[in-house]
Amino acid sequence: MELILDRVTKQYASKIAVDRITVNLKPGVIGLLGANGAGKTTLMRMICGILNPSSGTISFEGMDASDEMYRDALGYLPQDFGYYPNFTGMDFLMYMAALKGLDKSEAKRKCNELLKTVNLENAANKKIKTYSGGMKQRLGIAQAVLNDPKILILDEPTSGLDPKERVRFRNLIAELGKDAIVILSTHIVSDVEHIADRILMMKEGNIIFDGNISDINEDLETFYLKEFGGSEDE
Amino acid sequence: MSKMAVLYKAELRKILSKKSVWIALLLSLALVLLVGFTNFSADGKGVYVKQQEKTLGAISGQKMDDEFFEMFHSTVQKELDEHPDQYNSLLEYDRGEAYKRAAESAGMKALYDVIYNTVRSKDAVIDVTADEFYEKMRKDIESDGLELGCTQEEVDEWLQWFDKVEKPIEYSYALSYQNVLDVLFIIGWALILNIAIALSGVFADEKTHRTDAMILSAKNGRTPICLVKIAASITAALLQTLVLLGSCIGIEFLFYGADGWNAPIQIIIPSSPWNITIGEMILIYAGLAILSSIFFAITNMVLSHLTKSAVATMAIHAGIIFAGLFNVPSKLGLIAKLWQLRPSMALYYGTFCNTYRYGVFNNVELTTILYLGLSIILVLFLVLSYKKSQVQSR
Numbered sequence: 294m295e296l297i298l299d300r301v302t303k304q305y306a307s308k309i310a311v312d313r314i315t316v317n318l319k320p321g322v323i324g325l326l327g328a329n330g331a332g333k334t335t336l337m338r339m340i341c342g343i344l345n346p347s348s349g350t351i352s353f354e355g356m357d358a359s360d361e362m363y364r365d366a367l368g369y370l371p372q373d374f375g376y377y378p379n380f381t382g383m384d385f386l387m388y389m390a391a392l393k394g395l396d397k398s399e400a401k402r403k404c405n406e407l408l409k410t411v412n413l414e415n416a417a418n419k420k421i422k423t424y425s426g427g428m429k430q431r432l433g434i435a436q437a438v439l440n441d442p443k444i445l446i447l448d449e450p451t452s453g454l455d456p457k458e459r460v461r462f463r464n465l466i467a468e469l470g471k472d473a474i475v476i477l478s479t480h481i482v483s484d485v486e487h488i489a490d491r492i493l494m495m496k497e498g499n500i501i502f503d504g505n506i507s508d509i510n511e512d513l514e515t516f517y518l519k520e521f522g523g524s525e526d527e
Numbered sequence: 528m529s530k531m532a533v534l535y536k537a538e539l540r541k542i543l544s545k546k547s548v549w550i551a552l553l554l555s556l557a558l559v560l561l562v563g564f565t566n567f568s569a570d571g572k573g574v575y576v577k578q579q580e581k582t583l584g585a586i587s588g589q590k591m592d593d594e595f596f597e598m599f600h601s602t603v604q605k606e607l608d609e610h611p612d613q614y615n616s617l618l619e620y621d622r623g624e625a626y627k628r629a630a631e632s633a634g635m636k637a638l639y640d641v642i643y644n645t646v647r648s649k650d651a652v653i654d655v656t657a658d659e660f661y662e663k664m665r666k667d668i669e670s671d672g673l674e675l676g677c678t679q680e681e682v683d684e685w686l687q688w689f690d691k692v693e694k695p696i697e698y699s700y701a702l703s704y705q706n707v708l709d710v711l712f713i714i715g716w717a718l719i720l721n722i723a724i725a726l727s728g729v730f731a732d733e734k735t736h737r738t739d740a741m742i743l744s745a746k747n748g749r750t751p752i753c754l755v756k757i758a759a760s761i762t763a764a765l766l767q768t769l770v771l772l773g774s775c776i777g778i779e780f781l782f783y784g785a786d787g788w789n790a791p792i793q794i795i796i797p798s799s800p801w802n803i804t805i806g807e808m809i810l811i812y813a814g815l816a817i818l819s820s821i822f823f824a825i826t827n828m829v830l831s832h833l834t835k836s837a838v839a840t841m842a843i844h845a846g847i848i849f850a851g852l853f854n855v856p857s858k859l860g861l862i863a864k865l866w867q868l869r870p871s872m873a874l875y876y877g878t879f880c881n882t883y884r885y886g887v888f889n890n891v892e893l894t895t896i897l898y899l900g901l902s903i904i905l906v907l908f909l910v911l912s913y914k915k916s917q918v919q920s921r
Contacts, residue, residue, distance in 0.1 A: 341744040343918040365746040375737025379544050384537070391533035392745035392752060400533070436741065 294354065295319055296340070296444055296474050301349035303335050303498075310335040312498040313349065322470035324485030325478040327495035328521055333478045334372055336495070337448050340476065341369045353444060365394060368442030372449045372478075374433035378422035382413050382432050385421060386439065393440040400439075407435040410465065412458075426453035434462065438469060445475045451484050463488050486513040494520055530747065531755060538752075538759035541732070548725045552767055555717035556774055562710050563778035575636055576702075580784055582634030583700040587786055592695040593657045599630075599638060600654065606633040623649025637702050645797035661694055667798040676857040676864070689800035692791060701787020703779040704805045705795045708876040710775045711812055714768075715874035718820050719848055721767045726760050726827040727840035730913070734835045740918045753913040757828060757906060764824035768816055796876070811891060812876060819873045822898040825905045832909055832916075847871075868894050 296318040303311040311332045327333045338344035340351055342358035356363040376385055383404060390400030408417045411431035416424065421432065430453040437445060447466070451459050467488040469475055477485055485492065486506065494502035494517065501520055509516045542548065567576060589595055606629040607614050613632075617625040627649055630639035642652050646663050655663075668689050672682035733739040742748040788806035792799050795808075803811075830840040851871030855863040873894050 338740070338918055341740070343740055343743045343916075345917060361746055361749070364744060364748065367744055369741060369744040371737070371740040373737045375733075375739075375741065377541060377736060377738070380537075380540075387533055388537040389741065389745070391530040391537070392742060392747050394530060394746040397529040397533060400530075440746070 294443060294474070296353045297351070298340070299350045299352075301336070301339060301346045301351060303332075303339060303344065304347040309498050311339065311346070314498075314500055315349075316493065316500065316503060318474050318476070318491075320470070320472060320474050321490035322466055322475045322477060322485070322488050323491045323493060324489030325476055325493045325495065326480065326482065326485065326517055327478075328480055331495040332498040333495055334448055335498075337369075337446050337476065337478055340444070341367060341446055365440070366443040368437040368440060368445040370433045370437040370447045370450050372452075374430065376421045376429060376432065379420055381418050381420055382408065382424070382428075383417040385432065386436055389436040390439050395440060403439055404435075407439065411435045412461070427455055427458055430454055431458065431462075434465070441473075443473050445469055445473050446478075447475065448478045449480075450477065451479065451481065459484070482514040482517050496521065531751065534747070534752060534755040535759055538729075538756050539762060542725055542729065542759060542763045545725070545728075548721075548763075551721045551724045552770065555714075555721055555767075555771055558717065559710055559714065559771055559775045560778055562713060563706065563775065563782065566706055566709075567782040575631055575634065576783065578634035579637055579702075580700065583637055583698075584784070584786060586638075587699045587790075589698055590695040591657060591660065591698050595695070595698065596655060596657050596660070599635065599642070602633050602635060603629045603639075606630075621649075622653065626653050637700055638698065641698070641794055641797070657695055664793065664797050665689060668800050671798045674857065676860055685800040688802060692793065692800070692802045696791045696793050697789075699787040699790030699794060699805075700784070701790050701794050701805050703776075703783035703785060704787050704809055706779045706783065707776055707809065708795065708812065710779075711772075711816065711874040711876060714771045714775060714816065715819065716848070716851075716871055717771060718764075718768060718816070719823055719844060719851075719870055721771075722764045722820060722823040723827055723841055723844035725763050725767065726824055727831055727844070728837035729756055729760050729828050730832040731835050731837045731840060735837070739916070743916055743918060749914045749916075750910060753910050757825070757909070760824045760828055761821055764820040765817060768820040772813060772816055808876070812874060815891060815894065816874055818895060818898050818902075819870065822902050823870060825902045825909070829905050829909050832913055868897055873898070 298314055298316050298318070300313045300315050301311060302309065302313050314336065325333050325336070335344065339346050340358065342351075342360075342364060345359075351358040353363055353366060356366075377388075380388065386404040386407065387397075387400055390404060391397075395403060405414075405417075408414050411434055413428060413431055413435070416428060421429065424432065430450070434447070434450060437447065450466075451462060454462060463484070466475055466477060470488070470490065477489070479485060489506065491505055492502065492509075492513070493500055506513060586595075586598070603626060607618070607625065610629075610632070614625045614629060617628070627639060627643075630636060639652065642655060642660065643649065645660055645667070646652055646655050647667075651659075651663075665686065668685050669682050672685050673679075677685075728735070733742060742752060745752075787794070788804065788809075790805050792801055792803055792805055792808050795805060827840060827844070830843055831837065834840055834843075847870060851869050855866040857863045867890060
């Protein structure tokens with residue numbers, strides 16, 4: 294089970310957002326670190342098949358990112374998680390489950406299970422517009438894993454979560470990473486340092502570091518700041 | 528299948544949960560009912576209507592021959608003779624108007640209108656005979672055709688059809704259907720507006736709600752969801768059409784009864800060469816209303832997908848509605864004929880008799896072919912285009 298990115302490039306009129314990235318990703322949690330504007334979201338969108346690369350290929354078990362079966366293996370939580378305000382949490386998950394091809398009975402079972410996992414059991418029948426930011430984010434996480442994805446893409450998943458929820462979420466990700474390729478994009482180092490099996494650091498569309506935490510002889514945050522010239526905002 | 532049912536219900540719910548959809552539909556409904564009530568109210572607060580129902584209902588089914596016209600003239604004359612105080616002064620300076628008022632009082636307004644709409648002169652109504660009545664019908668078909676820019680060959684074709692209509696035609700009190708056809712024109716406008724309000728966000732709102740990325744990255748997030756959205760949108764459009772059409776027919780039946788289904792359409796459109804009944808015409812226009820609403824729905828969906836903005840989609844429709852207010856002079860030939868097929872005119876029954884080139888197509892047939900053809904092409908375009916959708920930076 295391998296997700297292969299081969300010279301993936303995304304070029305806009307006057308800017309190269311992602312520049313010839315080549316990586317092979319295996320099951321485990323992959324932390325994608327980088328400052329805002331580094332190209333993380335663009336890369337993730339291309340991996341999700343919702344943004345065509347200007348050049349290069351993305352494939353998983355012989356399937357191209359544009360294939361329906363590739364999407365069947367995919368779970369995605371976008372950075373700006375959207376929802377339908379008048380849907381309840383349960384309605385939304387059932388809708389997403391149908392989109393992901395789950396049968397109604399299976400979807401119902403899975404939705405109940407996940408609502409419990411993300412601690413939204415009691416709010417399942419409340420409209421999403423009444424949810425707090427953290428609750429919405431947890432709902433987003435639940436929808437991403439509805440289909441037991443083999444490739445799970447999480448773009449800034451911890452934003453809006455309180456410290457307790459972050460810990461709970463990290464444990465969930467670590468669990469999912471045992472059987473799936475989990476790509477977790479963030480600019481918060483502490484989100485990935487304890488659970489990531491592999492770290493990818495992006496800067497100006499390029500991978501500037503690809504390795505395990507054990508390969509780094511210092512604290513990840515220090516290393517990260519060093520790589521980014523002492524400031525995350527650069 | 529159950530997955531598609533879940534998606535279909537969710538998509539329909541997204542459309543119908545908007546308050547603006549219900550507000551627009553209620554306003555349109557109120558307008559339809561108001562027009563129906565205003566017509567009724569204008570007819571002497573329904574007094575004449577009830578009288579007409581009795582008088583004209585009794586002669587419904589009779590052939591409009593010389594005997595029929597004599598009966599009409601004698602009934603009106605009797606009214607004039609019995610109430611000289613009401614009509615004598617008017618008879619001196621406007622005999623036609625006096626005759627019209629007497630016909631109304633005698634409970635024959637709807638019949639008077641049928642005759643007047645054919646002879647097109649109040650004075651001519653007074654002593655018109657059956658032969659003159661049908662001759663005038665024939666002449667009007669010819670002059671209307673030429674006025675519309677049709678060729679003499681086309682007009683000759685019309686006349687041949689008219690000659691096949693069995694004469695004398697059978698009279699029927701068909702006011703409810705006539706009003707339904709009148710209101711259909713308003714319903715046509717209301718549908719453009721209502722469907723635009725309901726469906727302008729079908730695809731655009733996914734971007735607004737930021738759900739597009741999740742949908743497009745899901746297994747059924749391309750062609751299946753696009754087809755489901757199309758089905759749900761067409762359902763919503765049809766629901767609106769049926770509500771407006773049903774309420775329009777309902778209120779007219781309530782006020783004017785349901786007589787006239789089998790009457791020839793010349794009772795409603797004297798200058799029509801078509802040999803069909805009013806009932807058939809109502810069915811044709813109901814079908815056209817349904818087809819039009821499907822076409823409007825598909826147009827909205829395509830615009831919603833292309834512009835990714837509900838406001839832009841609405842703005843384009845506002846432009847279409849505005850442009851629809853203008854007429855293209857018939858001397859411009861083909862352009863004028865095509866312009867008659869525009870959405871705002873699709874349900875205008877006044878153009879029903881307009882038939883073109885060697886009688887191959889009439890307005891209804893052309894509208895049907897055009898809307899059906901464009902609908903199919905647009906659906907194919909939408910599905911193929913949506914399949915390739917991308918999520919760009921926001």
